[in-house]
Amino acid sequence: MSQNKPSKNMMPTYPEPFWRDSVPFDQYDPLDKDIEADVVIVGGGITGITTGYLLQQEGMNVVILEASQILNGTTAHTTAKITAQHNIIYNEFMNHFGKEKARDYYEANMQAKAFIQDLIEKHDIDCDFKEQDAVIYATSNQSRMDLETEWDAYEKLGIDSEFLEDIPLPIDHVKGALVMKNQAQFHPLKYLKHLVDDFIKRGGKIYEKTTAVDVQEEARPKVITKPGYKAAAQYVISASHFPFYDFKGAYYSRMYASRSYVIGVKTREKFPGGMYLSADEPTRSLRTATYKGEEIVIVAGENHKTGHDTDTIKHYEALQDFANQKLGIKEFLYRWSAQDLTTLDKVPYIGRITANEPSILIATGFRKWGMTTSTVAAQLVTDIILRKDNPFEELYSPSRFKADPGLRRFVSQNLDVAGHFIKGKVGMKSKSTEDLENGEGAVVKIDGERAGAYKDENGKLYVVNTTCTHMGCELEWNSGEHTWDCPCHGSRFSIEGDIIEGPAERPLSQIDVDDGA
Template structure:
């Protein structure tokens, strides 16, 4: 592939391979309503939670702000694994042996739940058992892997340490740690049939219905002014839309990562791989509907709204890696995802705050939300039903491991990012709206004020105010996604101002052309 061909492909708006599979659509909520359980968020956590509750006889309403499976679940690498790069040495130190082993067991249970549901419902979702491999290409990376090996041994986690070159990889490696019997799948193929099951069991699904507030703990107010009254709320919106309950914006770090699905000449490694060394490189195969294969290359992550380069460059870096090592022929799809990490690397799953047992939450999966997301669906459903779950304490969002100094450091870091960006914005050269070419965006000056501008491919100019509607931070233009991204708490807006990712729930005000 030539550089020009790559540029031509990347000029298109990002499209996830998983999202090319058809997904049913559902109506907007256009009248006030009632339900027993409201599940907010149409990704893997929300769908599995709603499915399990509906199956158990509960009256459920699943509510999605945009389109079902349009969020991180539809833009994942879709690895179902308990090997989360290097995590167990850190968990062992932070939580001790019992809870670190529980974390492994929870993710294995999540994997097995996906496999069980796929088998029971005869879902063809390309579920394949694969080894998961974390590898090093440097001496420092080897040291990190050796530390993780010691954690595996202490926790009695199955794994195999190897030195030297991995024969299946076409670039130099110095060490690797392999976890057997993990899996990969097609997340949309798996979850789409569960939507039919929710309806079959009497549930309701709404799309294009953004929840913006929870009033009196059981009254969910929507952006369009409608209210859904329920007995319990499950907040599975990735970033909690009600993040001021418990101040979750001070306890979550937000980042973006990138992926491409490429046609390559030659064999694709038979496993799921991720590098220790930076920049991260994640690899797996995808089997297409015609039996041919793609190589999925992921990585090149950064803090949301704080890329050190033009965001298109992250896709170019992945493409170059594929061309250098795998004889890449064509980038067929490219997409990105947004991920949340908690202060202690353990997801928050359970009661959202100490003072309300009626509001549950799941968030902070640290880039590994497939196995853990399935487990979260089971845990949340168990909490609603009143059934004991072995992992309640482990993932408790109100756990005492949240040290005040850690939260303060998170908050200070977010504030500093926002201030740094505002200063850098003030130093940028002035552009006028007429300076923007087709499919080009950035800060422009209108009547002496700096605003966000984007000129679409038809030549129409879109102008929006540049202040995040969450907490007022300045926004950064993301040229790869054609979005306005907040470097403080990860909110993202379309070029015309609509909310793409929370915690913001209100769109950007539009400016007159």
């Protein structure tokens, strides 16, 4: 099906995730004194909220610290598929970890799906939950063969599945598709609002605009916040996307950050149902959602490593063109992007930060599949704290390190980092601040040194030092989000230099210049 190409002015000017825009949340005060609790959770996304909910139900005194606003980070920028079909992965896991561990991965995520579904049904949570089949489709012969191999792994693992020759979406040249049965989709923030309300009702505490910067290791570890206030607890959980406390784990060298893009549109053609993901690049992901009583389509994809692409607006345009060609765009409602972390072996790190630190736990590296993985993490961390056996503790242990594929990917990732470090220091292209148009950002030279400048819609100039405060890599401008992104380890900063994403712990310094510099 072909449609006339829509003009780019259809696209919303500023990124705004549909999920956050459609659910109001209370605001919470920052931490302004030293406190004590049984558990301190750093990070108010779906992992932190679900973990707090579970622990508070067990009678523990739990505090959640959030650097910005709860549920406004990765959780608000998801596609919100509740599925164990995490791309083509199970044959690889069988080869690297064995059949038992591959089956554990599936079981952990299906148990997470069952937990979410049971909670929704028990409390009658109105969150647009809908069971759907998850489908990976191939448009090349090679991907068809990959899907056949993956289906063989499904059958060996006992995964309820089906292989199709075609799909009901108007996608050209489909060579086959692999279906994982009985998966689901929902509105994550409508679901989480219930958990937040219950957490607060049971005595849990949330502090927003409270940035955790370090842990003081004592018999009762203390989380140190940016203003200097301390939150002491028996257990500290880092659920902050990238671990805020990374002194001993060196997680910045064991994961890489990538960005993906999402649009929400009303379509002329009716969506056939199901959740879809392409096996071929560029990635295309599709599902429906409910907007003001009407069905809209969420289209995602266009993945790339953070900081490796400056003209990011083109990714939204590519998704827009795809959606218009396949389903016809009647109205362009939302656009947003997400950042995700992938571990060396593609299995998240969940558990004790090191074997010798039983009081500090982490959950990170969800590889774009945070809806089930966050619940896996919440259940596993809760069991560790309550000293209950959990069959998945070994699989997700952050202390693991497999030589194959871990060592190979460790070397590859860090060679890539070294290349970008050197590239950022030499051969710099720059322009003058006076050449910037309103709404434009770019690398500039100030007194012969590299800097980053942005001129807002009113002509106000913002200039920052573009050397990342984490490990000294040079930041790149992200035109789609109006941020400064690090190509080495994925840190992101605002136009004023404030931290948006770690592992950086210090903001960028601002540079005072005249507009004509």
